[in-house]
Amino acid sequence: MHEPDHDRLARTGMPEAVLCSSKTAAQLEVIVSDLHDAGTPALFTRLSPEQLDRMPRGLASYLDYDDASQTATVHGNRPRRAGQVCVVAAGTSDQRVAVEAARTLEFSGLAADVIVDVGVAGLWRLEACLDAIRAADIVIAVAGLDAALVSVLGGLVAAPIVAVPTSVGYGVATGGSTALNSALASCAQGVVVVNIDNGFGAACAAVRMLGLLGGDR
């Protein structure tokens, strides 16, 4: 059985998290119940509305569920920590992933802004937001299709940039591998990449990086 790692957050700064997409209803029930009873703060990602509906109402009531990102938390009120992250998404369709990143950051006690619909085919939109983006400690760039946003941001911003390719699109963009490869091959220096649609992972990377703030390591 899944045995939660009840003090992971204290030890590594990484949240206890449960990827729900390939778990059965029975498995989820045990996990939610265990985490709630133990008082362990936890984040559930890719928890579909259908999975939530199949859950006994008592269990579901333990969860703070967010539709837009399909995430939930238990015992989620974390103390606020230093650091500001800006999540920038190329299109409306990338919003689920962008908000997953923001929710993960908030669960970890970090402030997160989300800016959507600034794809590079309309550079003026991006330029209008540039001051806000440059004010952040870390930028998370969420983009599907050709993920050109990643390279453009990489040339405009000096902060760490974590690219999250998304599976948005059709034809050669199906599944997100074009966006992924594009981000990995970015002509901008020092951009780093996580798995397709992995807003959660990008936020966790930001948590690791923000440990550098204040130079206390």
Add this chain to the structure above:
Amino acid sequence: MHEPDHDRLARTGMPEAVLCSSKTAAQLEVIVSDLHDAGTPALFTRLSPEQLDRMPRGLASYLDYDDASQTATVHGNRPRRAGQVCVVAAGTSDQRVAVEAARTLEFSGLAADVIVDVGVAGLWRLEACLDAIRAADIVIAVAGLDAALVSVLGGLVAAPIVAVPTSVGYGVATGGSTALNSALASCAQGVVVVNIDNGFGAACAAVRMLGLLGGDR
């Protein structure tokens, strides 16, 4: 045997062209000799210096060879036609392909400017050339790696844009399929694409399009 299509240019506006990379020395000798003797204007692409060196000196002297693009012509002085094409290349390494496009255009009687090293990781370089690019009837965008240049140009320019992905790069960029898919999935509307490293094909597409100039069709 290869039987040249001696009046193709007159009929379709497309140049007689010979792709040399997979031909044997013996095959090339016959083709060069035939085209020269028939007085047929022809363009040779991907003719490596090694292939040229192996050719009998007499035959080689028929050819006007260009190192930078590895192209050659016979009977290449074509009358000048209306239309201006701008070939924009993201990096120095994309130059061979960019110049192949320019040579093909010149062989077809068309004027071509080549602008190199305007990758989007340094947007200010691109912006400095934007007036020159916008002055062209057609833009050919040559880029490897993530080919982000294609989407950015697509949002800045109203003219037809033909993207030529290149095989420049390593890792996921090897062979050019990342640049190709990125150009096909471009978030900019109405960008069209040719095969990887196919500067010749992009120029041929421009020849087709410039037939629209003056509305004489």
Add this chain to the structure above:
Amino acid sequence: MHEPDHDRLARTGMPEAVLCSSKTAAQLEVIVSDLHDAGTPALFTRLSPEQLDRMPRGLASYLDYDDASQTATVHGNRPRRAGQVCVVAAGTSDQRVAVEAARTLEFSGLAADVIVDVGVAGLWRLEACLDAIRAADIVIAVAGLDAALVSVLGGLVAAPIVAVPTSVGYGVATGGSTALNSALASCAQGVVVVNIDNGFGAACAAVRMLGLLGGDR
């Protein structure tokens, strides 16, 4: 949120367009409402009948929906512009994509003919339509499977040819990558290609090209 680019058409000739396939019902409602209220002409592509059915009836009534292409428009009566496009599709199953191209052209004020079922396994059908095809300023070739239609048209027509590979077929044809690669590797010169099933993009490319008509650029 999606912030429509209300004057894109005036500036670049490209229509304001919304790709609906990966948007939620909530996102679509806001976009339709905004575009309608602002009086912005817009095209919706890949809007499934299911998505339309879930829309509040008031909103749906703003849309001029076409079943065959799964497209819709708001404020869609555009002034007529010069230029004639012929959309040629290899098989009956390619019709959705072909009509998407035609609808996009009409929305942009351009005339479009659609010719279906002229695959090259029956060359005589294609030959019967050749005069009509040659009369067009631009040819859009829509084909799945091996997309052999693209190369055959490329040898018969001097006008610009935009190939739209489709995802029609099974086995190695599944998803359309065989048709795509076949079009990119076409033995005909100067054929250009857009993403799989991207009838919209091919029409946008035609809009860019038809700006050359009359030589007014």
Add this chain to the structure above:
Amino acid sequence: MHEPDHDRLARTGMPEAVLCSSKTAAQLEVIVSDLHDAGTPALFTRLSPEQLDRMPRGLASYLDYDDASQTATVHGNRPRRAGQVCVVAAGTSDQRVAVEAARTLEFSGLAADVIVDVGVAGLWRLEACLDAIRAADIVIAVAGLDAALVSVLGGLVAAPIVAVPTSVGYGVATGGSTALNSALASCAQGVVVVNIDNGFGAACAAVRMLGLLGGDR
């Protein structure tokens, strides 16, 4: 060690054949020597000039080597059998594979014509040869790039058609998988396919089929 199947031809009609490309010099020497001494007719395919040069002169003299196809035979004078095969190749660069097929057929006692440079971008060339092609019992179609020749022939010819995709080309055509998939997805009915560059295999298939001639099975 390789133990030749000395009476395969008699039993199955298939020639004893040795694929040389991945064999060491030492292995080839033993095989050539064994087959020669046993008087077994055998065909060697993909025997590079370099491999031939490294062979002891005595052994090499047993071989009837053909440069154009990189094939060799020992004891190769087979009695003539009924049946006529036409090998049709799209381009000059496909010639090595086409001649490999022809050499295999001749080694098996069958007559073979080779027609080269009839790619579909110039349909009139193909039409000029159509009577010759239709006169054959079996057609072997050799083509790289998009292999559109296969579908066009499939619609014009009622005889069995064996497609041999080739690795000719660059970009998406590299290695031949585009030509292969294109042939497999052909819109023409009843076309069959062999491995990339496998002229030998196509000829063997023809040998199997020609066993049907005369209805003596």
Add this chain to the structure above:
Amino acid sequence: MHEPDHDRLARTGMPEAVLCSSKTAAQLEVIVSDLHDAGTPALFTRLSPEQLDRMPRGLASYLDYDDASQTATVHGNRPRRAGQVCVVAAGTSDQRVAVEAARTLEFSGLAADVIVDVGVAGLWRLEACLDAIRAADIVIAVAGLDAALVSVLGGLVAAPIVAVPTSVGYGVATGGSTALNSALASCAQGVVVVNIDNGFGAACAAVRMLGLLGGDR
């Protein structure tokens, strides 16, 4: 619209056939109605029970539908022709494809036996059927997973062998590309291959080959 080729069978021996899987209900209705009214014999492949159910009862009654192969015919009583084909399938799950081949042959006036469940992991089953297989003019080998049946048959049978890889299996076998590549790379000589799950195509190839019977070409 789909315009049936009403005399294809007479001209090329190939049946008029309609691939139904990517056609809409409206398109299918027109096609069935046209073919029935014109008295044209036709074969429908990949016609799902759901598509049949959605058809108006009057139209459906024109069709002779077979569940096991998901094929249907109109005007299907073809005169009997010379030739015997044996369809050999490796496993129970390959049956749909095997029966599709058999139905296509019967529609074309050819006799076909179907032998199922003779995968090579149990060689004795295959050996028990070997005499029946060797009695056929042509063998169609239907197999998924690793398609090892193809190579084993290729070594045991002198007749033409058409391999039909199937999409049966999971993991690396998903979709059938492993079976396809395995058949193409078969160590047996002269085996030919058609697209994944393409029982129809294999039967058409057999029709082409059986034209050689009697030597009347």
Add this chain to the structure above:
Amino acid sequence: MHEPDHDRLARTGMPEAVLCSSKTAAQLEVIVSDLHDAGTPALFTRLSPEQLDRMPRGLASYLDYDDASQTATVHGNRPRRAGQVCVVAAGTSDQRVAVEAARTLEFSGLAADVIVDVGVAGLWRLEACLDAIRAADIVIAVAGLDAALVSVLGGLVAAPIVAVPTSVGYGVATGGSTALNSALASCAQGVVVVNIDNGFGAACAAVRMLGLLGGDR
């Protein structure tokens, strides 16, 4: 630097082994010298003749080099252990990999027979060796192309079978992924697979398995 694991063999039964193919000359010199001086038995795989030639003669003399498998050993006289392995290879070209497995086994103190050229296109050759194969405790099956040998052996032998796909072949067989996927999708039960060309790994697996002999675990 590479720090050899001098007592690995004693602890896990696995030999100390050095994969040479991606190491520089300088790196190899240090490793050979260290292992020789420490008296540690070690196996070197994929050590090309060119790498051996570049090594200082003194160092090279420490190595017992085998051309056929491109392996070498230092301090290689291991005590004999219980267990008999049969390495079966489909073709002559698979020999390098088969002998790499045999050399690894011998280095580990195990007896190994090598049987070559028993591909399934000639079943009678395989049947002639079947008693020898069945006498072994473990069978290592080495095959390229479609690796059909693996499934056939899997149905004939009850012992553990380790499949080693090889990169032998061209076209779809290039690089060995067809053989690999074929082995993984084998219709025979309980066959296990190692990486392409990994004769060494198959032998190591046999070493692990033979620890079960005698039931002393």
Add this chain to the structure above:
Amino acid sequence: MHEPDHDRLARTGMPEAVLCSSKTAAQLEVIVSDLHDAGTPALFTRLSPEQLDRMPRGLASYLDYDDASQTATVHGNRPRRAGQVCVVAAGTSDQRVAVEAARTLEFSGLAADVIVDVGVAGLWRLEACLDAIRAADIVIAVAGLDAALVSVLGGLVAAPIVAVPTSVGYGVATGGSTALNSALASCAQGVVVVNIDNGFGAACAAVRMLGLLGGDR
């Protein structure tokens, strides 16, 4: 029709097994009925609850169905044999595959422990179970995502290790090919691999290996 191999278990030690995922309801009914009536012990894998529900109640009652692994048995009480297998799974989501392996082992008369949720991102969990794992004769390692568990176990355990990559995960992990390639490329020596999600196959491999126990071969 599927003809069960009623005495396979006696002859090869491999269980009679039926892969249900691609079989129709009609095919499954015949197979279940035949095996039950003949008294043949058999295992059904990938039998979905939906398939079970569609089965006539009388037939279904012959089956001992297990939800967690989607397997069923008929006549499943096999005599107990020597040997202990430990099935180790990286995550909760890998449980279906792990239990499929365990059920197959039990059906074959072998004892199997299942340990879940010991992924290497939390090494201490794995270390806590290490004694139990080392006590087994054979270890089956079940893991998706990057399958890093395989390499770590390979360095810690001397027993045979059979890796079962799973299709758990999203993005680059979708379908399991990342886990598969990772297991094949494992830096640990002598690890062997079966197809993605193939818990059944791993158990069959263990059955083959455990035949070595006691040295009675």
Add this chain to the structure above:
Amino acid sequence: MHEPDHDRLARTGMPEAVLCSSKTAAQLEVIVSDLHDAGTPALFTRLSPEQLDRMPRGLASYLDYDDASQTATVHGNRPRRAGQVCVVAAGTSDQRVAVEAARTLEFSGLAADVIVDVGVAGLWRLEACLDAIRAADIVIAVAGLDAALVSVLGGLVAAPIVAVPTSVGYGVATGGSTALNSALASCAQGVVVVNIDNGFGAACAAVRMLGLLGGDR
């Protein structure tokens, strides 16, 4: 021509860098000369010894070349900045990439330790270095094959981890895509990834992150 961005370092903290692998000798000469004359600090990556040898001696003398990493610098003495990076490489063959990262860091004024040969198949080696690794502000993990090192480090270290997959290995590991996908699918949270063999990019990412040190942003 390549126009160096002479003040990039001051503006973004990113070094001026030249990827040499796809540049011609003529292009490199101009670039080296320009950078030297302008006094611009610059880093050259993937500069092969052959490229260096072809350079005029005068130019080459401007370069501080490092064999192990195939990098060079001009005007490379950068002032020391705060921050400590640990580069951890799984195997000896990964050293070129690891040193490329270290050289890039040193060029940027950052201290870097390199630890090699700590692959997870021998966990005790990794554990012996764990204190040194945990002392760093940032960890760069360099690994080929299955890149299992990435996940194991991810579970043991709280600092930011940048994974650099390498192209080391053969078979499924060829080219590095297995290592890349494995790192992207890592079961450890918050690990970020750069392109295959991109030691330079990982170092640039570290430069971005270390801007957070001291909290002065």
